[in-house]
Amino acid sequence: MSQNQTQPIELHYWPTPNGHKITIMLEECGLPYTIVPVNIGKGDQFKPEFLAIAPNNRMPAIVDPQGPDGQPISVFESGAILQYLGRKTGQFYPADERARVAVDEWLFWQMGGFGPMLGQTHHFRLYAPEKVPYAIDRYTNETNRLYGVLNRRLEGRDYICDAYSIADMACIGWARGWEKQGQDITQFPNVARWIETMMARPAVARGLKVGEELRTAPAGIHTAEEKAILFGQKAR
Incomplete structure (x- = not known):
């Protein structure tokens, strides 16, 4: 089914273990995709345009312009995205x-x-x-x-x-x-x-490298402002 994907899937993403799940799956399936960075240290996950597709203000999320019946669909939660892509492509998610x-x-x-x-x-x-x-x-x-x-x-x-x-x-x-x-x-x-x-696995290695250039500091190193955004949020 992936060979019929002519429009790239939008992946709203930051290079974290949850984000890597989806880049690995997309690489394994050979689906075309584009990265829309969600800088979680700067609060991009709280922007209205992101909340419209990911109401839990957590990345990753995808927008597939060729969803069911050829109509666009957005999916949030990494597990749900993996299941969706598995059903869409018939790969890595058994039918039995x-x-x-x-x-x-x-x-x-x-x-x-x-x-x-x-x-x-x-x-x-x-x-x-x-x-x-x-x-x-x-x-x-x-x-x-x-x-x-x-x-x-x-x-x-x-x-x-x-x-x-x-x-x-x-x-x-x-x-x-x-x-x-x-x-x-x-x-x-x-x-x-x-x-x-x-x-x-080559696709795993590729998936884990996606977005490395987005990081401006080593993994785990955050400013006080970034820590407040990442760890200090309450209901909005």
Whole structure:
């Protein structure tokens, strides 16, 4: 189906693990796309034009000019975007119901646990203005538990499910940051092997590089103003 995509998909994006999920999928599927930068450190995610397609003020989001019945559609939430692109292209998201259920289980595992908990680990280990030992231990330990879950799942498997899928794409951007998360990857040999397998895929490598030039400071380095925007927002 991807070969019929004559108009590029707009990807509203910043180079983060959640953004990388979608660039990897687009690269794997061979779909044409253009990047619309959403500088989350400067507050672009709160602009009205972005909120119109992503009401949770979180990137990524896409606008597909050739959506269902040839009409445009916007999609927010990275997991929903992966499922949409999988259905659209017929790639990396199985049609068989049992196989699809397995992919959905692990996609939702990433969305509900692996991403949020690792994100909290990043926050309290790297970004918090003061070190809170309880929070650091709480999230580092939960991250360790989740790596253990993934390690058991990957026993005897090349990929998280029976074949390479959007579940793998959802997890790799987070898993490759194990060192910053206070983890010893030698404790999880199946995860280490899987990371190597994933990083050897050309489309994964390309997807992870998209938007590198957008960063003006090393990952994890933010000004006080950027921290206020990223971590200090309340309801608007």
